[in-house]
Amino acid sequence: MPIISNILPRYTQLNTIIAEVSHRQSIEFAQQQFVVDFYTQFNTIQAFEAMLIDLTMQTELECFPYN
Structure with missing residues (x-):
């Protein structure tokens, strides 16, 4: 399961x-490789959703540890 601190810099x-x-209207090979690698790792929304749910749960535990 990817964690938010690992994905935010890549995102x-x-x-x-x-x-x-968008500005140049062209893409360099290294940029294309990065985009493909990123898509390959997170090609489904479920990976993002799971990561965000996990982050939310961790944050709630940190904010409200005695619930």
């Missing part, structure tokens, strides 16, 4: 690549 990089590609 930020993905957003940067998307912005650059």
Whole structure:
């Protein structure tokens, strides 16, 4: 199960690549490799949903440890 601290930097990089590609109207090979690798790892929304649910549960436990 991926954890949020591992995925956020990669997700930020993905957003940067998307912005650059949109501006340039072309994609470099290394950028394309990154996008494909990212998609391959998280090709279903369930992976993101599971990660977000896990993060929410951890945050709630940290905020309300005695519930």
